[in-house]
Amino acid sequence: MVTLGGVRTQVGIIGAGPAGLLLSRMLAVQGIESVVLENRSRDYVEARIRAGILEQHTVNTLREVGMGARLDREGLEHDGIYLQYPGTRHKLDFPELCGRNVWIYGQSEVVKDLIAAQLDDGPPLLFEVSDVQPRDVDTDSPSIAFTDADGVAQVLECDVVAGTDGFHGVSRPIVTAATQGTVWERTYPFAWLGILADVAPSTDDLIYAWHPDGFAMHSMRSPSVSRLYIQVDPTEKIEDWSDDRIWEALATRMALPGWELQTGPVTEKSILPMRSFVSSPMRHGRLFLAGDAAHIVPPTGAKGLNLAVADVTLLAQALVRLLAEKETDLVDAYSDKALARVWRCTHFSWWMTSMLHTHGDDFDAQLQLSQLQRVCSSEAAARELAEMYTGLPVAL
Template identity: 80%
Template sequence: MRTQVGIIGAGPAGLLLSRLLALQGIDSVVLENRSREYVEARIRAGILEQHTVDTLTAAGLGDRLQREGLEHRGIYLQYPGTRHKLDFPELCGRSVWVYGQTEVTKDLIKAQLDGGPPLLFEVSDVRPEDVDTDAPRIRFVDADGTEQVLECDVIAGTDGFHGVSRPIVTGGGQGRTWERTYPYAWLGILADAAPATDELIYAWHPEGFALYSMRSPKVSRLYLQVDPTEKIEDWSDDRIWDNLATRFAHEGWEITTGTVTEKSILPMRSFVSAPMRRGRLFLAGDAAHIVPPTGAKGLNLAVADVTLLATALVRLLQEKQSDLVDSYSDRALARVWRCTHFSWFMTSMLHRSGDDFDAELQLSQLRRIVASESAARELAENYTGLPLDL
């Protein structure tokens, strides 16, 4: 097999990269070790920054997003006695969209299989080779059990934290990683319940953080801060709804309950790996970085990565110019660290931890954002999405 860009991983990063390259006349093959059904069922992020919506729309993937997605023009910050709306268009001229990562993935897969570049599911034993040369290759076993070799000009590792790509880039002392594990987790549920709010609610409460989100006019997505050692089987639906009602309590307002269709506990951590390139192997998305979901940055960072990478690869493969691929890692990481800081900021401000001294510091920061237009604008600019190239 022969292609220009071999892409390992069929998450949003890999699929969007393939799409962006195809629109510029660059061939690719996408390899995925899971089944199509598994990939399309993964529950992940749901907030799209303005640049992500613009990128998907420009790539011909915006029809269902515009039809079924929910545009959100702000968020509520809540702490006892106060629920304050931050108006994003008024503060920074942008908005965000609620449209689940599962739906983005379905749109990308449909486009890929409808006359797009090859997408191979259920491959195994994937091994990038000769990445330090101009002729790398990927060895793998296809779904029928046949050993294959994919010859290519470039390899993109979009295969996530547990994939095979990152260890090759950073192995042997050639790279560095940073990691922060937070002392709390999120218990998340999907519920057949109409949202009781027009915008997302980020609630600080003495008993722990809570987030009110949604997936559609009939489906709510809600989260509770819990200890990382908690077991999901210890949380009955009634216990979850009681805790949500307590943490979102606000005068004149009530939470809407319904049938819980999915629940899980998500650990909270930050992870950054550098560099994001070795030779002709480039990392993007979760293969290079993970952020806690509080700042809604994970999927959007992946889209930013592959947008930069696609432009760089087109310049390399069509114009034989290496300047953009040479600077890709530094440019991508500048944005990664900015978004990592914002995610840390939101996480540290809203999650109850430490003693009462820490709680008063958190409340002081929340009051500052509520009272100060400049502080509110800083949050809005980061939340809705900063420029791709900082």
């Protein structure tokens, strides 16, 4: 338990999402101390429904830090995806195309595993803190002021601050203001209506379907739980979409002769607006950004969680070198290295989103169909998609 007065650690981490928790774990394995501060409750953090597709590198990283047991036991390994347009469903075989796979294992499950390990024998993790404020990050002795769950004002002194507190967190505005940084943003003219349903998946691999009515996707969370999405207008209200209306739209958009969509009780549904966002640089002094604090991508390319893992892999290496070896080369290169990969993945997410979601006029629709047909008929085009989807090297 962190108490007021004389509190010190090597790395103060703001935010207990997957980026912050995994960074703490990776540092602990290397003998670097940290404290994680989170403004939400444990129940809230563990219940957040987010991404569910893990790249090969993400799976390898979780295994390397001792977080692979439940993933290996309950995760679903997938060797490809289906691309669909009316009358055609084409399988992209990832091992054949690029020698890698992906796994289905919900982000909420990754977070649960990391929290359990952190609270068991890991570094301190404090929930329900407030008034969090990084201080003196442009010096070699930064600190984090905060109020703990009991209402006691505290100061955590540290050598480095990691801002893994998401788009709405306190870290990014400090970096942007101090560096006169640049923010790029693209808001898409559509959203995803997503559901969780207690029904066995109707497919062995994920289906990405283009349809004149809008995009649809069939994913899964387990052998008995399906995760499905349809493209809707961002102004749509969830209460206007009954379960029957959702299932009808899904069945229409993924229709294929000889195949039937199985339906079941809907246990959760929500509407997710879609946008791309990148903030540069990802560092100011001793304050480093990672994950959603620095970038957000639309979910079509399955890159959000995986980008966060890549960020903290680079950051952990850089901080170990800084704190254990007193060398600054990796921390000085961190922002540029991370952003090089971020922009490639942002492009892939934009490309997948633009290819699969109906927008514009009939001319745009024909361009999309032409691109889909190219990916389904060209090994070179299919390999490019497979390499991006299963994950680029962490350092480009």
